[in-house]
Amino acid sequence: MSTTTTITPTPTRRSFDYKTFLANNGALVGLVVLCIALVIATPDFLTGQNLLNIGIQVSTVAVLAFGMTFVIVAGGIDLSVGAVAALSAMASGWFFVSAGLPGWVALLGGLAVGLLAGIVNGAANAYGKLPSFIATLAMLSVARGLTLVISDGRPIKTAAEVSFLGGNLGPVPMPIVVLVVAALVASFILNRTVLGRSMYAVGGNAEAARLSGLPVKRIIVTVFALAGLFAALAGLLLAGRLDSAQPQAAAGYELDAIAAVVIGGASLSGGLGKISGTFIGALVLVVIRNGLNLLNVSSFWQQVVIGLVIALAVGADVLRRKTRNS
Amino acid sequence: MxxxxxxxxxxxxxxxxxxxxxxxxxxxxxxxxxxxxxxxxxxxxxxxxxxxxxxxxxxxxxxxxxxxxxxxxxxxxxxxxxxxxxxxxxxxxxxxxxxxxxxxxxxxxxxxxxxxxxxxxxxxxxxxxxxxxxxxxxxxxxxxxxxxxxxxxxxxxxxxxxxxxxxxxxxxxxxxxxxxxxxxxxxxxxxxxxxxxxxxxxxxxxxxxxxxxxxxxxxxxxxxxxxxxxxxxxxxxxGRSIEDQFPRRADETPAVTEVLTVTNLTSAGQFDDISFTVRAGEVLGIAGLVGAGRTELIRAIAGADKYDTGTVTVRGTKLPKGDIKAAIRAGIGHVPEDRKGQGLVLDASVNDNLGYATLASSAKLGLADFTGQRRRAEAVAKTLRIRMHTIDQPIRSLSGGNQQKAVFGRWIIAASTVLLLDEPTRGVDVGAKVEIYELMNSITAAGGAIVMVSSELPEILGMSDRILVMRDGRLAGELSAADATQDTVMTLAARDVAAQR
The missing domain is CATH 3.40.50.300 (P-loop containing nucleotide triphosphate hydrolases)
Incomplete structure (x- = not known):
């Protein structure tokens, strides 16, 4: 390490350093290339309807992934977001149909369930000393189980207020509006607030953060609580589109969310990651699926492609670290 | 040859x-x-x-x-x-x-x-x-x-x-x-x-x-x-001559204000019945062998670890056990032993690293004070002569000495008046060492107090006004700067240990 002061390259403005640009914006470049290829490959890609479709599809993944970004930046992982999304939507449906609560109370109740699940995750991790992988794996099972218990395996109708989230605001689908608001809020939290800055510190080096007086445990609980809240929002978006909460909704979405965050340039060892990156990561996943659908590629092959994309993105991440540290 | x-x-x-x-x-x-x-x-x-x-x-x-x-x-x-x-x-x-x-x-x-x-x-x-x-x-x-x-x-x-x-x-x-x-x-x-x-x-x-x-x-x-x-x-x-490797400038007038008082501090298996005071303007060195309980003692005072009995008092305020935040509020700043493992968030910027201790206290309504933080960080980086390209570069890319100065800088921004230093110049080159010693001088000159744990005897002898020697978790003795030599310190630090072998 002792040589590094002299070897840190000074940023050159003379020539465009495409290597650095590629390493830092790999996901964005990939997305643009992907879109250009799809525009050429199929006339169906660049249509208003298809783009709106992409927007709607990306909303669920991205909102989940925003919450996941907090957790990953803070050095954890949350495997339960898909199940918590389903549980929150189902609870909201139950509040409305079985408990007879007003629609807006059912909506807020659904969000509260997600928040609560997140707090439990965070407390199990921070105070119970369970690794976040294990704590949220347990929550995945519990939340999915509770969803089935509440619903008895059948869909429940959602309140109009929830369905509104799946509808339109003028010409714009509500999920896209929610997506934009969620992105702004998440980005604001991560960049501007004490909490957000603390997440980077905790994920980068929890002990250094603690010795600097940051309340590490409380930060971890808050981070998981936020992930739960964003998961609940994603679950309600999904339910709103179908006018019903489905017991198997969002199954496996946690992996999409993690993939989006990682493609977006976050490090699974914590301390690095951005909301804009995560958003691009989510778009990459959704556009690939959309494009492969338009090109009539079977969903089996789609999984293969998605897997390769994740490997490629993480490979780029490793490369970036290497160029930075040498 | x-x-x-x-x-x-x-x-x-x-x-x-x-x-x-x-x-x-x-x-x-x-x-x-x-x-x-x-x-x-x-x-x-x-x-x-x-x-x-x-x-x-x-x-x-x-x-x-x-x-x-x-x-x-x-x-x-x-x-x-x-x-x-x-x-x-x-x-x-x-x-x-x-x-x-x-x-x-x-x-x-x-x-x-x-x-x-x-x-x-x-x-x-x-x-x-x-x-x-x-x-x-x-x-x-x-x-x-x-x-x-x-x-x-x-x-x-x-x-x-x-x-x-x-x-x-x-x-x-x-x-x-x-x-x-x-x-x-x-x-x-x-x-x-x-x-x-x-x-x-x-x-x-x-x-x-x-x-x-x-x-x-x-x-x-x-x-x-x-x-x-x-x-x-x-x-x-x-490429130039350094006049004095240990430029300690003690106050001419002996200080009277007790800043930090530790009374009968005990933590089972780590240290036992430790009492001492540090006055304003004073550097108290703590010498001893590795494993004598020095780091554990420092960490307990800083609130990083809990202890069993005893009290830590800063300017008359008794600090709660194991509460880092309270210790910081009372004016304590802790420069830990392991810079990379405990002191810094290596992937974060110099700016962020300088600001962690003041992140919450400088915030308004939960919003981080970005402009103020940058201004404070720029100023302290300049004062401490932290050599870097920009304040936004990851602190990982600085040399050991400059990284260590950043850990100090964090506490200077936090206006800490009691610095607990654990091996403050480990892995730091001669030039930066002297800068760190000068920094210690300016802190004590401004009425601050310093407790320094170090395994480098020349550093302990050169920079301390008083020296405590620990052995097997206990205070083995206290020496004034004038009385202390490598021999007197090592005799206290190792006597029993040597006898046991």
Whole structure:
């Protein structure tokens, strides 16, 4: 390490350093290339309807992934977001149909369930000393189980207020509006607030953060609580589109969310990651699926492609670290 | 030296992108000779060593092994030529036993399975070589940092090295342990092993070295005998003379205001019944062997760990146990022992690292005070002369001395008045060391108080106004700066320990 002061390259403005640009914006470049290829490959890609479709599809993944970004930046992982999304939507449906609560109370109740699940995750991790992988794996099972218990395996109708989230605001689908608001809020939290800055510190080096007086445990609980809240929002978006909460909704979405965050340039060892990156990561996943659908590629092959994309993105991440540290 | 060199780096050059780190440097290691590599952090010592160890390839010049031009494309290739390296950062697996670590990659097998008995036997033999007495079945992670270092050395030696590279092996060792290491080095020397030795402790050079190669900013400056006076070496190294290595300026008038009072502090198994006070403007040094409970004591005062009984009082306010935030609010700033592991968030920027202690207190309505933080960070980076390109660069890319200054800077921004320093100049080069000492002076001159734990006796003697000596978790004695010598301190620190052996 002792040589590094002299070897840190000074940023050159003379020539465009495409290597650095590629390493830092790999996901964005990939997305643009992907879109250009799809525009050429199929006339169906660049249509208003298809783009709106992409927007709607990306909303669920991205909102989940925003919450996941907090957790990953803070050095954890949350495997339960898909199940918590389903549980929150189902609870909201139950509040409305079985408990007879007003629609807006059912909506807020659904969000509260997600928040609560997140707090439990965070407390199990921070105070119970369970690794976040294990704590949220347990929550995945519990939340999915509770969803089935509440619903008895059948869909429940959602309140109009929830369905509104799946509808339109003028010409714009509500999920896209929610997506934009969620992105702004998440980005604001991560960049501007004490909490957000603390997440980077905790994920980068929890002990250094603690010795600097940051309340590490409380930060971890808050981070998981936020992930739960964003998961609940994603679950309600999904339910709103179908006018019903489905017991198997969002199954496996946690992996999409993690993939989006990682493609977006976050490090699974914590301390690095951005909301804009995560958003691009989510778009990459959704556009690939959309494009492969338009090109009539079977969903089996789609999984293969998605897997390769994740490997490629993480490979780029490793490369970036290497160029930075040498 | 009429023998042929074991290895020669001949006119080597190394560049990283547009930056030349090493330019046209020649160094040789002869059999039975300790070649010291001297230079400030960032001078290029580590890069040179990595070329010998097969980590980096020179971009210009060549490497000669036994007089033959050789390439060392991998560390394995270097090891095959009998070149073993003890890196600054330990390369041990904390979750494996001492024996497994020593024999890692070369485990003896029997019928395809690890031969545990033979493994332990060979590991014990390797440890015996350097006189290290630890149970080979212990997990490395359960050992202290000093013992881990010795395990690493035993591991390197057990490969039958002809050339041994030691990159700051003594940085984490006490005087006693360093002596043991030097004895091992002397033994190796008599057996014809060539060594390349890096150390920031100038006094060690004359003691263990034969010749010294000085490099500065990647250039060869001079090759001088190890008996060259320290002043001269410092001058060659930094390119200017440093008047005083320990520029302690104590207040003329003895301070009266008690700032920090520790009363009967006890934590079972770590330290026992510790009481002392520190007055405004004073530097209190805490000396002792590694494992005497100094770090644990400092951490307890800082609120990082809980303790069993006793009290910590800052300016009349009793601090709650294990509450870092309360300690910070009372004015305590803690510079921990392990800069990278406990002090810094390495991937975060210099700016962020400077601001963690004040992140919450400077915020309004939960919003981080970005403009204010940047202004404060810029100012403190300037005052402390933290050398960097921009305040937004990751702190990982700064040299050790500048990283350490940033940890200090965090507490200066927080306006801390009681600094608890744990090995404040570990892995810091001479120039930056003096800057850190000057900083300590300015803190005490402004009415602050400092408690400094250090395993470097010259530092303790040079910078403290009073010295407490700890032994086995207890206070073994207190010395005034005037009465303290290496002998008086070590006698207090090691008396019982020596008697037990």
């Amino acid at each position: 009429n023998a042929h060199p074991l290895i020669t780096l001949q006119n080597v050059t190394k560049t990283f992108g547009p930056v030349t780190v090493i330019q046209d440097v020649t160094v040789s290691v002869y059999p039975g000779q300790v070649q010291v590599l001297l230079g400030e952090n960032g001078a290029g010592k580590s890069t040179l060593i990595k070329m010998v160890a097969g980590v980096y390839q020179p971009d210009g010049g060549q490497i000669l092994v036994d007089g033959t031009v050789t390439t060392l494309p991998t560390t394995k290739a270097a090891e095959d030529h009998g070149i073993a390296t003890i890196h600054q950062e330990l390369n041990l697996v904390a979750t494996m036993s001492v024996a497994e670590n020593v024999m890692l990659g070369r485990m003896p097998t029997k019928f395809g399975m690890v031969d545990r008995k033979e493994l332990r036997r060979q590991a014990r033999a390797a440890l015996a070589l350097i006189g290290l007495d630890v149970d080979v079945n212990l997990l490395v992670g359960d050992l202290g940092i000093a013992k881990q270092q010795l395990v690493e050395i035993a591991k390197a030696l057990s490969i039958n090295a002809r050339v041994l590279i030691l990159d700051e092996p003594t940085a984490a060792l006490t005087r006693h342990e360093t002596q043991a290491l030097f004895a091992v080095m002397a033994d190796l020397r008599s057996r014809g092993v060539g060594m390349l030795f890096i150390s920031h402790h100038l006094d060690e050079i004359a003691e263990v070295g034969d010749t010294v190669t000085v490099i500065r900013d990647g250039h060869f400056i001079a090759e001088v005998p190890a008996s060259t006076p320290e002043d001269e070496l410092v001058k060659l190294m930094v």
